[in-house]
Amino acid sequence: MSTSRIDARFAALKAEGRAGFVAYVMAGDPDYATGLAILKGLPGAGADLIEVGFPFSDPMAEGPPIQRAALRALGEGMTLSKTLEMIAEFRQGDQTTPIILMGYANPLVSRGFEAFAREAAAAGVDGLIVVDIPPEEAGPLADALDAAQVSLIRLATPTTDDERMTVVVRRTSGFVYYVSVAGVTGVKEADAAVVAPHVTRVRKASGLPVAVGFGIKTPERAAAIARVADAVVVGSALVDEVALAAELNEDVTSRVLSKVESLSKAVRSARVGQTTTV
Amino acid sequence: MSARPNDYAAYPDANGRFGMFGGQYVPETLMPLVHDLTAAWGAAKTDPAFKAELDGYLKHYVGRPSPLYFAERLTKHFGGAKIYLKREELNHTGSHKINNCMGQILLAMRMGKTRIIAETGAGQHGVAAATVCARFGLPCIVYMGAVDVERQKPNVFRMNLLGAEVRPVTSGSATLKDAMNEALRDWVTNVEDTYYLIGTAAGMHPYPEMVRDFQAVIGREVREQIMEAEGRLPDAIMACIGGGSNAIGIFHPFLADEGVKLIGVEAAGEGMDTERHAAAINGGRPGVLHGNMTYLLQDTEGQITEAHSISAGLDYPGIGPEHSWLHDVGRATYLTATDLESLDAYKLCAELEGILPAIESAHALARVGDVARDVGKDGIVVLNLSGRGDKDVATVAAHLGMRI
Structure with missing residues (x-):
């Protein structure tokens, strides 16, 4: 059953006494073959969980880096179906790394929630985040995902007060994604001291691990967040490497994976020597 | 749909739905703000003091009521029903957009918001938003697609004169939908002090309802004016549709009057047999964009496709959710008019009535002859002349192959 891949991974992380590193990549960025190569390389480079963005023409909560990544992918003909194909290919070689799909409603509405949920589960998707x-x-999406045993991962944000938190965590499983700043992806910087009490609040309300993302770009920042959260998500800084590699005429896969290595190393060592656990 | 006759005005329901359409498809960061807005609007709309304040500004600042004018020569030209024009182009700032802006700015101030953001296509809403912000001394940032900034330069300058900052949007197709994306990105980033003044009856609940209610002053006036002029209700009411705020504003007070045909006209661009049009109902299918479920132009994978229209104000791949619903339940009919048909109608209205209509409104004029003939000689058709066409003279000249 797919949900257990997420639970198993967070249980293992807890046993190791460290936070997880979640790498976000845009499916098919800069093209299908390279995107697949990056995906396959992520676990080896230190990604504990993987978020795979499926591109949408109008990503209203994304900053410029992920907007551009979506346009690159769409320009190469990337679709939701091909995203699922790519994940199925990845799954042939990796049965343990959880894959979370992340994107916007309309491609799912267009496909139909039931059909999508069945196909996603068959491809080896463990969870889904839909920004809008x-x-x-x-309700209807949660019903379809439940039937296919795919987790609906919820976003909690700085504007989510305690009363709303109970609404946000209803019907969710796997983990909760805490959006560390009010804003779009990859612009403002997350502050660990500000984030910490919110992580505690979300964990208490949900009884689930809490991953923190938005505004985490450097190994230092990732390490700081890793001291207070169960997992650290980096997206914009990784997709920026795709653009940069193309600009510098460097190998995209190795450039992205080396960024993942430096970030995951920082996350892994963040709590070494720390006496209290979170 | 199980809506009973005369029940249309009861929508949206408590979830912000018109049947399957509407809703609140927004990022979690914005949900508490959207709920705050829903509550504030709920309180304001039943507050006599709010209504009195708004009515005062509509009368003395906007210049309402706008006339309902019998277009004698257009009527004669088409040889069918009597054609009346609801003269929204005579409002302050030159379009119906100010009705909504005046209502929302009063609400924003009531909510204690200190910074206003807006999106604009043709610039008519941007100008109206900049105008009310100037009047009440609030900073105004208008997001406008870079393509539209280029084709609507006079309106950009007008907004600047009114003290607004116009931010050109280069992402995506650099038109109205991208301006709306960018405005939403601003709102999600500035959650404490910012009020998003949406210009059409679309987006997430409560906007479709709220904008409709602010624009419904158009239809309420038409009701009184046509009773005075003709002693009866019209046979048909027509309006152009982009997002559809001028149309829903004139339609809404007549929803329960089943004898009154409601006819919207979408932009067919270069033709409905091409991909270059902006007709969401006639050429799209239901989906989710900008906070609501509605008819959208999209490809088979659910990616939003670019709209095309000679009119920047209609150049949007979606439509307000209430129109989607009125279409599905059959209460309103949605026709189309091409760029060229609208240009012809623009010229005809100028020559026969001495009125330059907005190229948006000219889309409705392009179908008014068909409707007037269909209704017949003893009938009455009211058309919402939603904006004035001075802003479009450069566009029209270019299409006529002239330089001005």
Whole structure:
């Protein structure tokens, strides 16, 4: 069953006494073959979980880096179907690394929630984050995902007060994604001291591990967040490497994976010598 | 749909839905703000003091009521029903957009917001937003697609004169939908002090309802004015549709009057047999964009496709959710008009009535002859002349192959 891949990974991380590193990549960026090569290389480079973005023409919560990544992928003909194909190919060689799909509602609405959930589960997807489907609108999607045993991962944000938190964590499983700043991806910087009490709040309300993302770009920042959260998500800084590699005429896969290595190393060693666990 | 006759005005429901359409598809960061807005609007709309304040500004600042004018020569030209024009182009700032802006700015101030953001296509909403911000002394940032900035330069300058900052948007197709994306990105980043003044009856609940209610002053006036002029209700009411705020504003007070045909006209661009149009209902299918479920132009994978229209104000791949619903339940009919048909109608209205209509409104004028003939000689058709066409003279000249 797919949900257990996420639970098993967080249980293992807890046993190791460290935070997990979650790498976000845009499916098919800069093209299908390279995107697949990056995906296959991520676990070896230190990604404990992988978020795979499926591109959408109008990504209203993304900053410029992920907007551009989506346009690159769409320009190469990337689709939701091909994203699932890519994940299925990845799964042939990796049965343990959880894969979370992340994107916007309309490609899923267009496909139909039931059909999508079945196909996603068959491809080896463990969880789904949909930026523009809040709890109020999530009923039909949650039903479809439940039937296919795919986790619906929820976003909690700095504007989520305690009352709303109970709404946000309803019908969620796997983990909760805490959006560390009010804003779009990859612009403002996350502050670990500000984030810490919110992580505690989300963990308490959900009883689930909490991953923190938005605004984490450097190994230093990732390490600081790793001291207070169960997992650290980096996205924009990775997709920026794709653009940079192309600009510098360097190998995209190795450039992205080396960034993943430096970030995951920082996350892995963040709590070494730390006496209290979170 | 199980809506009973005369029940149309009861929508949206408590979830912000018109049947399957509408809703609140927004990022979690914005949900608490959207709920705050829903509550504030709920309180304001039943507050007599709010209504009195708004009515005062509509009368003395906007210049309402706008006339309902019998277009004698257009009527004669088409040889069918009597054609009346609801003269929204005579409002302050030259379009119906100010009705909504005046309502929302009063609400924003009531909510204690100190910074206003807006999106604009043709610039008519941007100008109206900049105008009310100037009037009440609030900073205004208008997001506008870079393509639109280029084709609507006079309106950009007008906004600047009114003290607004116009931010050109280069992402995506650099038109209205991208301006709306960028405005949403601003709002999600500035959650404490910012009010998002949406210009059309689309987006997440409560905007479709709120903008409709602010624009419904158009239809309420038409009701009184046509009773005075003709002693009865019209046979048909027509309006152009981009997001659809001028149309829903004139339609809404007549939803329960099943004898009154409601006819929207979408932009067919270069033709409905091409991919270059902006007709969401006639050429799209339901999906989710900008906070609501509605008819959208999209490909088979659910990617939003670019709209095309000679009119920047209609150049949007979606439509307000209430129109999607009125279409599905059959209460309103949605026709189309091409760029060329609208240009012809623009010229005809100028020559026969001495009125330059906005190229947006000219889309409705392009179908008014068909409707007037269909209704017949004893009938009455009211058309919402939603904006004035001075802003479009350069576009029209270019299409006529002239330089001005």
